[in-house]
Amino acid sequence: MGDKAAPPSNSRRYLLWAGGAVGAVGAVSVATPFVLTMTPSARALAAGAPVEVDLSKIEPGMMVTVEWRGVPVWIIHRTPEMLAAIPKLNDKVADPESTQSVQPDDVNKEQRSIKPEWLVLVGICTHLGCSPSEKLKAGADSGLGDDWMGGFYCPCHGSKFDVAGRVFKGMPAPLNLKVPPYRYLSDTHLVVGEDAKKGA
Numbered sequence: 349m350g351d352k353a354a355p356p357s358n359s360r361r362y363l364l365w366a367g368g369a370v371g372a373v374g375a376v377s378v379a380t381p382f383v384l385t386m387t388p389s390a391r392a393l394a395a396g397a398p399v400e401v402d403l404s405k406i407e408p409g410m411m412v413t414v415e416w417r418g419v420p421v422w423i424i425h426r427t428p429e430m431l432a433a434i435p436k437l438n439d440k441v442a443d444p445e446s447t448q449s450v451q452p453d454d455v456n457k458e459q460r461s462i463k464p465e466w467l468v469l470v471g472i473c474t475h476l477g478c479s480p481s482e483k484l485k486a487g488a489d490s491g492l493g494d495d496w497m498g499g500f501y502c503p504c505h506g507s508k509f510d511v512a513g514r515v516f517k518g519m520p521a522p523l524n525l526k527v528p529p530y531r532y533l534s535d536t537h538l539v540v541g542e543d544a545k546k547g548a
């Protein structure tokens with residue numbers, strides 16, 4: 349499957365908003381659209397058609413945002429360093445195994461993904477619905493302290509999430525960020541809005 353204006357299936361839209369690189373703030377708000385192709389009709393999209401994403405364009409450490417059912421969905425290409433941070437934070441997050449949180453059954457509950465390097469999250473805070481800012485870069489440059497290991501920050505009331513979308517203890521947000529249904533079409537393409545049971 350090529351990566352150049354690859355024709356999507358009739359039932360899927362093929363839309364990518366370019367997100368920020370590591371360290372960029374507010375990937376949703378600063379997103380610059382580059383639309384590869386768009387199908388099917390706007391009416392079908394409003395009804396919640398699945399969204400196909402070309403992963404080959406997302407470098408390690410970067411994220412893109414797509415819109416699915418009217419909400420932002422983030423696709424994050426996690427680095428080995430990001431993945432290594434996750435178990436180190438298990439005693440600092442409120443629900444390390446995501447027993448109270450929303451994700452498909454085939455998602456690893458700690459890493460919160462099907463494949464470790466690819467994280468797919470609904471970019472809506474589980475407190476009162478703001479869209480958190482991307483804070484993937486670790487360290488003091490994040491503005492969240494020297495010991496920040498990368499993740500997301502909700503500017504509305506200060507909830508912090510790690511790079512698996514798990515909320516830290518003592519935050520206003522009660523649950524980890526939601527993982528939407530998604531499945532892989534190939535090593536380089538996934539579709540948001542369909543779960544694995546519907547797979548090819």
Ligand code: FES
Pocket residue numbers: 473474475476477478502503504505506507520521
């Ligand atoms: S809406 Fe995110 S912390 Fe309140």
